Amino acid sequence: MQFTQQEMKQLAAASMARSREDLYAGIHKALRAVMTDCLLAVGRADPTDPQDVADAQARVCALMDLCAAHVQHENTFVHPAIEARTPGVSDAVAQEHVEHQHQIDRLRALALQLSALESGLREGALHTLYLELSLFVADNFQHMHVEETVHNRALWAAYSDDELRAIHGALVATIAPAEMMQVMRWMLPHLHAPERLAFLSGMRQGAPEPVFRAVLDGVQPHLRQPDWAKLTRGLGLPAVPGLVTGG
Structure with a gap:
């Protein structure tokens, strides 16, 4: 396959852009991961199993809380920064945020009603929730x-x-500590290894040691062993807690 000159310029520009500070990259990897995981969980939830239904309900509500907070963060910090120097650029997305908040409220209400429904109605309600959640994720x-x-x-x-x-x-x-830990749980496993190491190296310099260790402990179960080995090696930590690395 051959690339045109214009396509080569676009590839070069994209490569250069990766070296710039990106306000969206990490949190959006987290959101894509948690949205996909939640959608799949709702799709496979057994409507005859109360625990499955409760789990689907809890996942959707937690996702909606995270999405609502994310919208608020962008509205408060990112959009004003864009509008201050490039007026009008964020208008379309700002309107989508309004629509997303309506969708968030509806999806939360659909999830919360599940536990109150008679068992015979849960299959239909779960399927409706699944379909509407799939559109929300796609949007x-x-x-x-x-x-x-x-x-x-x-x-x-x-x-x-x-x-x-x-x-x-x-x-x-x-960002409140509970929200931050939720973001870390979904973001860190889905960054690539150099991104993950750079993020945690920066956190290590600025966060108290117990907070840094709590984040490491929280992410370890969600990392593949090779990724955990790369991370601990990059941080100069033993791959197995308690081990002392040789000099």
Whole structure:
């Protein structure tokens, strides 16, 4: 397969962009992972099994809470930054955020009603929830693509990496610990190895040791053994807790 000159330019531009500070990359990997996992869980939930139904309900409600918080974070920090220097660029996505909030409220209500339904009605209700959740996930995947392309181009043209890091730092400072641990659980396993190491190396420098260790303990069960080995080697830690590495 041969690439045109224009396609080669696009590939080169994409490669250069990967070196820029990206406000969306990590959290969007987390959201894609948790959305997909939740959708699959609802699809396989046994309507005759109360525990399966309760698990599906809890997963959907947790996802909706995370999505609502994410919308709020972007509305509070990212969109104002875009509009301050490139007015109008975030208008379409801002309107989608309004629509997403309506969808979030509806999906949460559909999930919460499951436990109150008679057993004979649960199969239909679960299927309705599955179908509507699938559309929500599909819409969000397209939405995130626009943010990672159109919005990032605007941010990179208007802000330095130091300025973008400051915006991200201000956003992260408002995230409650429970929400942060939920994000870490879904984000860290789905970053590639260099991203994961860079993220945790930075966290190690700025976070208290017990917090850093709690994040490591939380992510380890969700990493493949080769990924865990790469991470601990990069951090200079023993792959098995308690072992002392040789000098």
